[in-house]
Amino acid sequence: MKIPITFLGTSQAIPTAKRNHTAILLSYKDENILVDCGEGTQRQFRKAEINPCKLTKLLITHWHGDHVLGLPGLLQTLALNGYNRKLEIYVPKGTRHFIDLMFQLFVFKGKIDYEVFEKEGKIFENKDFVIEALPMIHGTACLAYSFIEKDKIRIDKKKLEKLKINGKLVGELAKGKDVVWNNKKILAKNLTYSEKGRKISFIFDTAENKNMVEIAKDADLLISEATYTENEAELAKDYKHLTAKQAAETAKKAKVEKLILTHISQRYENREKILLNEARKIFKNTELAEDLMALEI
Ligand SMILES: [Zn+2]
Ligand SMILES: [Zn+2]
Known part of the structure; x- marks a missing residue:
């Protein structure tokens, strides 16, 4: 059984005609796990021909607009479509109240059954898989996540x-x-x-830090932000983001199988390859994400 991953949005802070704000969907058995929900994510679901009512878990990396502005719209649509599961929402520590505020503002309270978790380390476990979260450095509470299938x-x-x-x-x-x-x-x-379980890691928005290698250790796939090239390394430092080189170095140190770069800045529109080339010099098995790109691990 393969694990499908769909890139619903791959842009940095400002979306472009080709790239929507960040959102990635991972499906496993009857679980559909959405990592971040940038503005317009619900339309990306439509374009990808995936029913958002199948969502089971939402993993929020941090509360910057380009990662969460799609939440009110998506949740309202779920409410209107009679979403009948319990939505599990995972958020960084100290940010639980943002979810409650959002429900008060945009979604008729009581329309969706949900539960919010503020956890780090092993944040979820069932018989098939574990989800881990580790703090990143981004000027606001921020988490990176890993989906880890258990060995069989x-x-x-x-x-x-x-x-x-x-x-x-x-x-x-x-x-x-x-x-x-x-x-x-x-x-x-x-x-x-013993058949080894698969691991997929998500690092969105962070300055370089030691938890990156730890969260991505031995992953089959690392999906990492790469907001800048090395030429803009100073900007990357100031805004607490990664360069393509830093993402590739993490992939190498963590011994991952494959790296996909996302969170692509509009400054590189139509010349995104410079990010890819920079990363490939260090880590060969690198690709660049595109909106609605779908792959299986
Ligand atoms: Zn961002
Ligand atoms: Zn951010």
Whole structure:
């Protein structure tokens, strides 16, 4: 089973004709997790032909307009469309009241069932995956997130066929338990192997800091902001953003498989490749995000 990721918006603070404000959707089984919700995100859902009523979790990195101005509109549409789940909303510490204010202002209270979480570290866990959050440095409370699928025990079908084991016992083996078959003890470890879970990390808006490598460690995919090139390194420092080079260095240090640059500034419109080239010099397997780009991990 692949994990689909849809780039609903990929611009920096000011959107362009080609790029909407930041929002990325990750889908896994019946979970649809939206990371940030810039202005116009609900229309991007329409363009991507994805029903926003399927949303289960919202991960907010920080409360700058280009990451959250789409929330009131999206939530109002959910309310109008009879959204019938409990929406889990994860926000940086000390910002829970912004969500409540927004519901008071724009969405008829009681129309949507929701719960707000202000957590860091392991912020969610079920039998399939974990979500982690670590603080970034951006002049306002800001988090980076990782979606981490748990490793799975898989059965070696060839070995199983040879032994002609009863179906019930296969279930036990799949749980890692030893079984007895034809008066013989069968060790689970001899018939199973571990399949590594996938990891996808999101670093939006931050000055370079040590938590970046930690949150992205060994990820299959790192999606990182790259607001500036090295020529504007001073600006990047002043505004607490990353250069493409810094994003690539993080990818390299964290030993990720693939890097995708996003949060692209309008200053690079039609010459975005300079960001890509700068990053590829350090980390080859880099791509540049585009609106409505969809991929699977
Ligand atoms: Zn931003
Ligand atoms: Zn920001």
